[in-house]
Amino acid sequence: MVPRDFSSLTFLECRSFFIPKRRIFMRSEELVVKALKDVLGDKLSAAELQQALEKPKSLALGDFAFPAFSLAKIFRKAPQQIAAEIAGQISQAHFEKVQAVGPYVNFFLNKSEFSQTILQTVLQQGQAYGNQDLGAAGNVPIDMSSPNIAKPISMGHLRSTVIGNSLAKLLRKANYRPIKINHLGDWGTQFGKLIEAYKLWGSEAEVKADPINKLLEYYVRFHKEDVAHPELDDEARAWFKKLEDGDEEAMRLWKWFRSESLKSFMKIYKKLGVEFDSFNGEAFYNDKMDEIVTILEEKQLLQESRGAQIVDLEKYDLNPALIRKTDGATLYITRDLAAALYRKRTYNFVQSLYVVGNEQTNHFKQLKAVLKEMGEPWADEIHHIPFGLITQGGKKLSTRAGRVILLEEVLDDAVELARQQIEAKNPNLENKEQVAEEVGVGAVIFHDLKNERMNNFDFNLEEVVRFEGETGPYVQYSHARAMSILRKAAAAGDKVALAGTYSLNDPDSWEVLSEIAAFPAMVKRAVNEYEPSVIAKYALHLAKAFNKYYAHTKVLQDDVQLGARLALVKSVATVLKESLNLLGVHAPDRM
RNA sequence: GCGCUUGUAGCUCAGCAGGAUAGAGCGACCGCCUCCUAAGCGGUAGGUCAUCGGUUCGAUUCCGAUCAAGCGCACCA
Structure with missing residues (x-):
């Protein structure tokens, strides 16, 4: 981050900036407070005065305003009268004018002086104007975008991508080190279905020509046909099992689908001007979940309930977190626990952000709660950044219902x-x-x-x-x-x-x-x-x-x-x- | 049923730790290109800030209840 020259800070900028101890800045706000203090003496403290100051709705009313209501009781006079008296007694030295309007004392800054300072600052600092040190160069992984492999990127993904990207830029300006992570949806039983569908109806040439659309087509067809042919589901499960066991053909197809999908995603990211630091998605954590389960066992947090392994979160007023299904398979939150731990170890973050739709609020509450149960103090630094839904005709976008906006x-x-x-x-x-x-x-x-x-x-x-x-x-x-x-x-x-x-x-x-x-x-x-x-x-x-x-x-x-x-x-x-x-x-x- | 989020002009939204006559944009109507790009500027019309209570000198803003909408509510992600 750019070394900061405090002598070039402007009045107003100092309002939001940390102030070095040995130098005193006559901030415009401080000037106002001081002028008021000189008139009011000990009736109100400097902090109280500063607190009371407001910005008038219109610049025609001045740059700062002090409402006299709070003094009405102390002086037992009408606020209008108090405002007028203050305006009459106050030092006009640093201001263009100070005048009472009704119950307010309005301060007008010295425009020439102010414009000189502010313009000089911006010209000197250029793009660095507005930089600040809130983050002390701390790492902040941002989980964002995260589309599913073999499905097109829709308007729904835009929000996470674009909000995450902007937050990364903002954090960098505030001297954090953002790490943009695209947590791809690249694992799960749907890949079994996809492989089965491809084996039945697909061809390499078709996929190469138009990967996402073809893969999606196979997937959709699978869902149509498995209604009449439930045995397809068994085949799909078998393929996913093979994938998990590292079967050569399954792995080859999965890698291929993934890389084709990624290629087409990259086209869109390029258009949007968004780059990522990591594409470690769900598959990446596949071999990191046993550890989470072991830790939970060691800390005796795991319980059996209806055949599944859960962490009880009743004291957080939350549903239990499902760590393992009845069949032993892990779930979404298990992966996110592994990911959270991995990110802490890898980046030693000061904050960890998840830019994910607001419908997943409960999931992230559970995630934080389980980490807390595990005794991880950094659980508090995990922040879900939720956002509202994009709908069409008032309804949630849904691939199956045909409401997709590419x-x-x-x-x-x-x-x-x-x-x-x-x-x-x-x-x-x-x-x-x-x-x-x-x-x-x-x-x-x-x-x-x-x-x-x-x-x-x-x-x-x-x-x-x-x-x-x-x-x-x-x-x-x-x-x-x-x-x-x-x-x-x-x-x-x-x-x-x-x-x-x-x-x-x-x-x-x-x-x-x-x-x-x-x-x-x-x-x-x-x-x-x-x-x-x-x-x-x-x-x-x-x-x-x-x-x-x-x-x-x-x-x-x-x-x-x-x-x-x-x-x-x-x-x-x-x-x-x-x-x-x-x-x-x-x-x-x-x- | 429980939880989260939302409810401000015809439409889309602002309103920054409660305060001065509630603001923009779009749409409607009316003006402005012999003058630095009219993707612009100016003006008019349009609101019981969902409803009812509470706290306060003062509430669109804080609290509670009600109504309405959206989203969640263990073996999907």
Whole structure:
């Protein structure tokens, strides 16, 4: 992580940053608290004052507000009167103005001073602006995406992939070391079925031509035919048994199916711009489960119940965890226990994340509970990051019911639409194809990340690939416009100087400036809440403020503030690009 | 039945540890390209913040109950 130069921190940035002991920063908030303290004396402590401060709804009301309600009892006066008295007595030294409005004392920061500091900081730090040290370089494995072999990646997998990817970027910015793990669904009785189906109806040539679809076809056909021919199930079980025993043919087919599937997954991951550090899926833990069972036995946690081996979790108010089935086979949670232990040993993580749909909440509660029973203190560092369901027509997506939305098709549709937009709006654009990819895919990713994780959403193609309003392309467009202005300036010989006078004080630029200043706090919040939507919403706000700004202010005008305006535009471009980057969305320079 | 999640404008959603007249986008209606890309900007219309109680000087925000929706509830993952 970039070494941090604390002398360049801004007022607002310090709100969310750890503060070195020997230096005292006059944060803007501290200035407000100090000014209030000077008037109020011991009536309220500095901490209480800071706590009471709020951000007015509109910048027209100031940058900070102090509500006087809490003082009404102490002084036995109306809050309005108290606010007026405070405003009358307070030192205006560091502020543009301090005024009472009703029961509030509103503080307006010194705009020139503030813009100077904030713009200088962003220009100096560039993409590193907003970096912070929350993680002390600790490892954080992220279990994400995790599609099933021999099935296509659907919209359902998009969420886990894209949320996990964004969290990885956010964690890295906060000085954690994310490790992206694709916990592939590459084991289980379905592979017995698949092999049997392939042996009966499949051919090598067919699979090579279109692996996923053919494999899926075999699998679906198997399920149709085994209704009339239950003996197929016995064959499938036998094949899976062979697989478990390491039978050569079974292993060869399994490996082949797996690698073909992976190849087609990689095409999609490449489109999405997502890379993984590990593809260790369920099969990988196959030989690591005996140990878990042994440990559970040694700790006398295992009980027999209805012929199965379970860990009782009644004291956690949870259903028992099924470790071994009646036939001795292990289950989902057994594998996840093995995986958790493996990850702890391999990465010695400070946190371990699982980006998995909210319908699996109970499973992860059980997982943590069993680890706790095992006496593993790091059980508390395991976090399930749940997210809402994507439905279609209000119903859960289901391969069997025919409600599948193939991610690849959605991405292709989005890119095609972006291509058409470019032809219509900017036909002379260079590298159109690349921009179409970035915009189309960006729209899909952004749409998924802009709302709170837990919200369900009903799939609607027009909505997902929309380019107007609160969308990824809107943010990308704002960034492209900023870059365009900078290019024109550079062509005229006006470069953004790293050290200059960046004094701006008009209302439109002030809105942009306070958004820029809020970025580090947003990063922190997004990390703490594991919530990429914080960044997406932030990017929309900044883009909106900037669009308004340049619609009303001519940037390229030769006057004393030209340098300051260019610094503002450059800072906006930097922060917008970094915001999109944190979401896993590209920011083309032109579009 | 029990548990988890959700319930804010016609639609999709914001509303950051309770506070100033509840905000966006889409859709509707009306404006703005001799001026840095109109994927943009501005304006109008539209809400008993599911319901009922409680805590509080103050509740969309916290607590409880009710109603509605989604998802789970041991030998699938």
